[in-house]
Amino acid sequence: MYYEEPLFRPPSEARSLIFQITIGCSSNQCAFCGMYKNKRFRVRDLPEVTEEIREAGSLWPRTRRVFLADGDAFVLSTEELESILDLLERHFPDLSRVGIYVNASNVLTKTDEELRRLAERKLTIGYLGLESGNNTILAAVGKGSTAEEMTEAVQRCQAVGIKMSAMALLGLGGQSMSRAHAADTAKVLNRMNPRFLSLLSFIPVKGTSLFRRIQQGKFMELTSTEVLREMKWIVEGLDLQGTIFRSNHASNYLALAGRFPRDKTRLITEIEECLAVSKGMREEWERGL
Ligand code: SF4
Known part of the structure; x- marks a missing residue:
């Protein structure tokens, strides 16, 4: 298999066979994202990918799940995607x-x-980085799409049977926008009602413009307690139906899992318990214990 590193995939694709049909991300503009900074975007040659699928089919014919990388493989035309999906079904x-x-x-x-x-060709799960439901934050980080466009994209995909997994980034609005980030993210997620939802925490990545803004004192990061408080605000604002929720990414201070609406109260209680521990530790630290 040909992989141009680094190779990323969502945690839930850990058991999938990955074909890298594009290299990098066609946008590569997001101020917080360093994933593909060292890659120049390109679409790989179809004959090369075809050969790889053929070979993989003879080696691992029982494969049930495939993930198409890199960051932006959906940029291919429908016809190009269809020919890749047809090949996958055949092999x-x-x-x-x-x-x-x-x-x-x-x-x-x-x-x-x-x-x-x-x-219909089994492309049935899409992962979309909402990051924030607040358009001021989305513009400030150069996301390139508005909350309304992302909502429409999720709704249209889900209407035809492509389940959507939305990801939002805790702390992306910094201290000044934390309230607005939480309120608008919950509001937009409620309109999207994605099948899956993950909350990740913003971690500054060296080489990105948001990292530089932090160093220049222009962006105030949230403390771990503030991240938890923001997470609580978002979860409190969610009114989702049948959404599977995960907040167990390595970037998170607190691992949470549940299903909406059933587990909403439990999730809030777990965050509150963690906030109470965090507050207690802070008080002890301030008293020099
Ligand atoms: S967050 Fe997504 S769209 Fe933005 S640069 Fe990173 S991979 Fe590309």
Whole structure:
């Protein structure tokens, strides 16, 4: 298999066979993201990918899950994606699902009919970085899509059978925008009602513009307690139906898992308990204990 490192995939694709059909991210503009900073975006040659799928099919014919990397593979035209999905079906007879990272703009350039054709070919899970539901924050970090565009992208994908996994970034608004970030993110997530939701925590990455803004004192990061408080505000504001929730990424201070609406109260209690411990530790530290 050919991989141009670094290679990223969502945690839930840990058992999937990965084909890197694009290299890097066509946007590569987000102020917080260092994932593909060292890669120049390109679409890999179809004959090369075809050969790889053929070989992998003979080595691992029982493969059930495939993930298409890199950051922005949905940028391919519907026809290109269809030919890759057809190949996957041919070489992996047990294939049950194909996953992919999506940007709102790449969804919105496709018609409902095109999205349906992709879903019929087992492209049935898409991962979208909402990051924030607040348009001021999205513009400040150069996301390139508005909350409304991302909502439409999620709704249109889900309407044709592509389950969507949305990711939001705790702390992305810094201290000054924490309240607005939480309130608007919950509001937008409620409109999207994604099948899966993950809350990750913003970690400054060297070489990104947000890292530089922190160093220049222009962006005030949240403390761990403030991140937890923001997480509580978001969870309190969520009114989701049938969404599977995870907050167990390595970046998180508190690992949470549950299903909405069933586990909402328990999730809030767990965050409150963690906040109480955090407050107690801080008081002890201030008293010099
Ligand atoms: S967050 Fe996503 S869209 Fe933005 S640069 Fe990183 S991979 Fe690309």
